[in-house]
Amino acid sequence: MAYLEARGISKAFGKKRVLEDLSLEVGRGECVVLFGPSGVGKTILLRIIAGVLEPDAGQILIDGRSVMDQGPEERGVAMAFQNFALYPHMDAFENIASPLRARRLPEQEIKQRVHDIATLLRIDHVLDHLPRQLSNGQKQRTSLGRSLVHGPAVLMLDDPLRNVDAKIRYEMRLELPRIFRKFESTVLYVTQDYKEALALGDRIGVLLDGRFEQLDTPETVYRAPRNRRVANLFGDPPINLFRIRPTRDGDGEVHAVIGGQPVALGAARNRLDGRECELGVRPEDVGLSFEPVPNGIPVELEAVTPFNVRTVTLLKTPDATEILASQPEDNSLATARGHRKGWATLDLERTMFFDAKTGARL
Numbered sequence: 238m239a240y241l242e243a244r245g246i247s248k249a250f251g252k253k254r255v256l257e258d259l260s261l262e263v264g265r266g267e268c269v270v271l272f273g274p275s276g277v278g279k280t281i282l283l284r285i286i287a288g289v290l291e292p293d294a295g296q297i298l299i300d301g302r303s304v305m306d307q308g309p310e311e312r313g314v315a316m317a318f319q320n321f322a323l324y325p326h327m328d329a330f331e332n333i334a335s336p337l338r339a340r341r342l343p344e345q346e347i348k349q350r351v352h353d354i355a356t357l358l359r360i361d362h363v364l365d366h367l368p369r370q371l372s373n374g375q376k377q378r379t380s381l382g383r384s385l386v387h388g389p390a391v392l393m394l395d396d397p398l399r400n401v402d403a404k405i406r407y408e409m410r411l412e413l414p415r416i417f418r419k420f421e422s423t424v425l426y427v428t429q430d431y432k433e434a435l436a437l438g439d440r441i442g443v444l445l446d447g448r449f450e451q452l453d454t455p456e457t458v459y460r461a462p463r464n465r466r467v468a469n470l471f472g473d474p475p476i477n478l479f480r481i482r483p484t485r486d487g488d489g490e491v492h493a494v495i496g497g498q499p500v501a502l503g504a505a506r507n508r509l510d511g512r513e514c515e516l517g518v519r520p521e522d523v524g525l526s527f528e529p530v531p532n533g534i535p536v537e538l539e540a541v542t543p544f545n546v547r548t549v550t551l552l553k554t555p556d557a558t559e560i561l562a563s564q565p566e567d568n569s570l571a572t573a574r575g576h577r578k579g580w581a582t583l584d585l586e587r588t589m590f591f592d593a594k595t596g597a598r599l
């Protein structure tokens with residue numbers, strides 16, 4: 238059963254509709270990432286769930302009961318923000334302790350709980366520092382500690398890693414799932430960073446135009462996006478898209494012309510025969526060979542870019558179609574730059590097809 242439920246939530250500001258009949262169910266202990274570009278209403282949804290903003294329609298249920306008549310305190314929902322929102326005149330210990338003091342817990346228990354959570358978050362050595370004496374990463378951990386310390390029923394994190402540097406973001410991405418599990422927290426996590434969404438979500442809700450365009454596991458969102466829009470939001474370098482019109486030839490095989498070259502799509506694609514569509518293939522599913530290969534598309538290497546431990550190449554077919562490929566790091570590619578010829582192959586198991594008009598995945 239859903240532990241947290243948003244039912245038919247709508248919210249507009251004047252004529253601007255932000256959320257439209259949006260529904261969401263989150264299981265106990267589950268982490269759902271709300272992902273979408275700036276301004277789609279992620280924060281508005283969190284504020285409605287927290288009870289600091291009224292929706293125009295719909296309701297929020299926690300543990301099967303409507304909480305619409307309860308204020309933020311009673312709902313047992315904690316929120317942490319991208320700007321940390323720490324009390325500047327209190328040290329880290331007092332910042333973390335503040336929700337416990339508000340609940341008038343005994344001093345001994347406050348000490349114990351703050352120390353436990355500070356140890357877990359690795360800030361136990363800076364508990365006597367004021368916020369201005371903390372690094373951004375430590376501020377973020379302090380803010381997180383304050384949200385978690387009273388064991389909220391639902392933890393909502395609004396883009397908490399936006400203002401920390403890349404190294405800390407990476408560390409936290411690895412650490413947060415362990416922390417969420419330890420606290421058995423039910424989590425709603427907002428981000429605009431697709432890598433963070435893929436790393437942290439048990440499920441990802443892709444928010445576009447006021448509702449969820451797709452709500453699925455990271456694997457499914459990445460490998461089987463519902464449509465072209467979702468496919469385009471995940472991946473760097475982005476997915477390749479080629480406009481095609483597959484046709485079946487004499488021997489029953491379905492072909493499509495990509496970059497001027499007929500490519501066999503495999504018998505399983507018969508259903509696409511004659512249909513205007515777009516073939517989507519992620520750069521990591523494009524192979525590159527310097528010998529002719531069956532079903533290969535002739536290309537020239539236009540550009541070679543080292544990309545972390547992978548190498549991204551921009552390939553150009555004779556009719557000037559561009560294909561991005563991303564391979565495990567390969568130093569020999571660096572010397573191949575400068576119009577070396579090659580052959581690109583598409584991993585047909587992993588290609589996807591989108592309707593040319595609607596963008597829906599076929």
Ligand SMILES: Nc1ncnc2c1ncn2[C@@H]1O[C@H](COP(=O)(O)OP(=O)(O)OP(=O)(O)O)[C@@H](O)[C@H]1O
Pocket residue numbers: 250255273274275276277278279280281282429
């Ligand atoms: N009080 C308000 N009055 C009018 N419009 C508002 C108000 N609060 C938010 N909005 C609008 O609602 C939309 C959604 O805002 P929201 O802050 O939820 O976006 P977001 O998805 O969280 O974006 P970001 O990722 O940049 O934080 C925005 O277009 C914003 O301008």
